[in-house]
Structures are given as C-alpha cells and as structure tokens.
Amino acid sequence: MSYQNIFKAFEALSVNELYQILRLRNEVFVVEQNCNYQDADGKDQHCHHLMMFKDEMLVAYARLVPAGLSFDEVSIGRVITHSSVRGTGAGKLLMQAAMDKSREIYGDEVIRIGAQTYAKDFYARLGFEETDIEFMEDEIPHLEMVFRPAH
Numbered sequence: 001m002s003y004q005n006i007f008k009a010f011e012a013l014s015v016n017e018l019y020q021i022l023r024l025r026n027e028v029f030v031v032e033q034n035c036n037y038q039d040a041d042g043k044d045q046h047c048h049h050l051m052m053f054k055d056e057m058l059v060a061y062a063r064l065v066p067a068g069l070s071f072d073e074v075s076i077g078r079v080i081t082h083s084s085v086r087g088t089g090a091g092k093l094l095m096q097a098a099m100d101k102s103r104e105i106y107g108d109e110v111i112r113i114g115a116q117t118y119a120k121d122f123y124a125r126l127g128f129e130e131t132d133i134e135f136m137e138d139e140i141p142h143l144e145m146v147f148r149p150a151h
Contacts, residue, residue, distance in 0.1 A: 004053045005097050010045045017051060020058040028080050035138040043069055048105060050098050052090065059085045062098040073112040074102055095126050108149040117141040
C-alpha cells in the first residue's frame, strides 16, 4: 500500500487537515473506544502533527510532543489508525516516521509514551521498553514506555 506522509507544525495545518485530524481522533478514541474525554487538550498548538493519507483520506496520525508538555521527555501521542488500514502495517510505518521526525526536530532524545496496555507488544517491537509506571486514563489501562536511542 502506498501512503503520503504530511508533517506540519500546528499553525501550518490547513482547516481541512485539522478537521480530518479531529474527526479521526474522535471516531476512534471517543466513539470506537467509548470514552468521554476532552480530546482538544490544549497541547496541539505546541506540537507537530504527522498525517498519513491514502488517496485523499487521513488513515493514520500521530502527534509529536516537545519535552515538558506531556512528560519530561519528548513524546509521541494520539497515535491512531483508521479501521480500514489496521493490520496492514500502516501503524508501524506511522510510528517509524514519527520516530524519524522526532529525531529530526528534537535530536536523539529519549521518547516517552503513554501506551494503551493492549498495544505494549506493538511498541516493544519498535524498540520501546516498559517502565513500571502504569495508570488509568479515561478508564483504559496505560503503561509508560521509553525509547532510548543508541549513542
């Protein structure tokens, strides 16, 4: 499958891109996962946004978060794939691109994520290591994981 990645700071997003991001995040995080939570958390404006399109449709997305906003370290959050591309490798391509972009803009820094516990094996295959920090967020079990670049 062929995807087009678009990477932008918040202020460079078009109205249509922002709408597609918010729609996908709401479709999956609010409707599919049946979570009532405030998705627009005030962090988007300080982040970079990685969008993966198939044709004209946003099918995967991740938010690159600077250190000090979600965690002391750089973070990748709101990682999401549309149901139409799950199981195709799109999520892995998205995370690899997000990690590469993180290195480009933040340098070879530790990346800390708050992963939904069911996805820990997915992140482990990408080089993330489990920590002993587990927490509940919006009634979904999460686990902090870190990626330590080789120096």
